[in-house]
Amino acid sequence: MNTLTRALMGATALCALGIAASAQEATTLTIATVNNGDMVRMQGLTDAFTEQHPDIELEWVTLEENVLRQNVTTDIATSGGQYDVITIGTYEVPIWGKQGWLVPLNDLPAEYDVDDILPPIRAGLSVDDTLFAVPFYGESSFVMYRKDLAEAAGVTIPDQPTWDDIKAAAAAMNDPDNGIYGICLRGKAGWGENTAFITTMANSYGARWFDENWQPQFDSPEWKATITDYLDLMTNYGPPGASSNGFNENLTLFQQGKCGMWIDATVAGSFVTDPNNSTVADQVGFALGPDSGQGKRANWLWAWSLAIPSSSDAPDAAKQFVAWATSKEYTELVAENEGWANVPPGTRTSLYENQEYLAAAPFAQMTIDSINAADPNSPTVQPVPYTGVQFVAIPEFQGIGTAVGQEFSAALAGEKTVDEALAAAQELAVQEMTTAGYIQ
Structure with missing residues (x-):
């Protein structure tokens, strides 16, 4: 075997080893x-x-x-x-x-x-x-509702509803004896679960997490109105065990025909109208997140x-x-x-x-309209020092938001009153914001 042949064979062997190594890597x-x-x-x-x-x-x-x-x-x-x-x-x-x-x-x-x-x-x-x-x-977030139940109950849900429209529709469609609840909302504690929904609701009521000096605002009348109405909706017209329900749990309830309305993420549109998974796929209507007449809707981003x-x-x-x-x-x-x-x-x-x-996609136009309705730079009626619609864009919010969500979930479960939950939220928010150096 001459030198050239050996070199070629060696090169071929090295190439083969390289290919094997590449396959293994x-x-x-x-x-x-x-x-x-x-x-x-x-x-x-x-x-x-x-x-x-x-x-x-x-x-x-x-x-x-x-x-x-x-x-x-x-x-x-x-x-x-x-x-x-x-x-x-x-x-x-x-x-x-x-x-x-x-x-x-x-x-x-x-x-x-x-x-x-x-x-x-x-x-x-x-x-x-x-x-x-x-x-x-x-x-963003929007209202999903059963058109058949609304029609049978004699109520109309407009494309741009108020919270009064939502309350009236929830009461009219509520039929717990037949396993149908007027409204399904997030109750599971978490800054991205119940706190996300409740914050958008609070925005539309004129509430804010912090004033311009980073002072927590849970002792405000706007927050009391928000939590009072949230609990009234859930207690009177919501499903049992709602304090354990997040996005996926409410999705299942809606797909099974157990919710007259559900206010949640626009991404749910394809799931509630999918005939393979939703028993009410051909009966779903959509509307923007509600407002209370103050110029801000409950639309997150x-x-x-x-x-x-x-x-x-x-x-x-x-x-x-x-x-x-x-x-x-x-x-x-x-x-x-x-x-x-x-x-x-x-x-x-x-x-x-x-x-x-x-x-x-019957929900497509309402989805893009809802996304465009949300303003992270001006999320609520009053001026705020933060950006974010359903959250506050500071590192501390993850912990504060979850702790506050636990207080609201406890109130939903009947373990605390509205006043007790809000007082606890205020106290823990003041403590955390003071520790973090936002307030003195």
């Missing part, structure tokens, strides 16, 4: 996500991604909303490196982006078309024009988004995944497999210019 991405329907659907469609990226493997950690937030917050604050892709919301992104905890996403490929992301959604996921997360779906922790050891592969999962290509994949009504809503301008989508 597939990158594994660990993705933490919430157990909402759109995320579950995404997991079922990711074969399309792995076929395009055979060198990337996906591992899923799917958690209930409150647990996801706890786990992801702990991991990212300690640079734990447990996750490569995390599902986080509009509250966390700007705070964590400023801290340097997230990988910037300003270098996504041109075909991704960042400029197509709805301006209010994109602004909430950016810091100084740097994008730190991409929206998987965007949402949120996006469940995909971000990459700075502690990830595979940021390039992670970018490929988040770009795919939030792309126009993915939207078309969902439409092909599940129908246009089931594509992730509230993210792209082009979606609301797509006639196929508008024709298939």
Whole structure:
């Protein structure tokens, strides 16, 4: 065997070893996500991604909303490196982006078309024009109601209802003897659960979390009116055990025909009108979040988004995944497999210019109108020192918001009066804001 032959054989062997090594060195991405329907659907469609990226493997950690937030917050604050892709919301992104905890996403490929992301959604996921997360779906909140029950009860729910309209409709449709409750609302404690809903309701009543000097305002008459009416609605016309109900529990109740109305995330529109899962799919009407005549509606602004922790050891592969999962290509994949009504809503301008989508999704126009009705820079009637509609965009809010939510949930469960819950909320908020240095 001559020298040239040996060299060629050696090169071939090294090449083969290199190919084998490459095959063995597939990158594994660990993705933490919430157990909402759109995320579950995404997991079922990711074969399309792995076929395009055979060198990337996906591992899923799917958690209930409150647990996801706890786990992801702990991991990212300690640079734990447990996750490569995390599902986080509009509250966390700007705070964590400023801290340097997230990988910037300003270098996504041109075909991704960042400029197509709805301006209010994109602004909430950016810091100084740097994008730190991409929206998987965007949402506001609106009223979903049973048209058949409303008609039978002789009530009309207008497209722009007041809280008086909601109270009247809840009373008229309430039929607990037949397992139908006038209204279903979030009661489960958590800053992203009952506190989110109650804060938007408070905004529309003229209440605010803090005045311009960061003094908590739970001792105000506006907050008392909010919590009094919330508890009246839930106690008189809500389902039993409502203090344990969050988004998913109320979704199930509505799909089973047990709620006359449900005020919650616009993303629920596709689930309540899906005939495969909803017994009332052809009877659902939609309206904007209610107001009390003060110029602010109970419409929040949120996006469940995909971000990459700075502690990830595979940021390039992670970018490929988040770009795919939030792309126009993915939207078309969902439409092909599940129908246009089931594509992730509230993210792209082009979606609301797509006639196929508008024709298939009876909630589409009300969704975009609700998103545009929310103003994170002026969330309530009175001036405030913070941004955020259903949350306050400060790091301390996560803890304060959950503690306050526990007080309201206790009141709903009958363990505290309105006055007791509000006094406790005021006391703990003052203590936390003093400790954090916002007030003296």
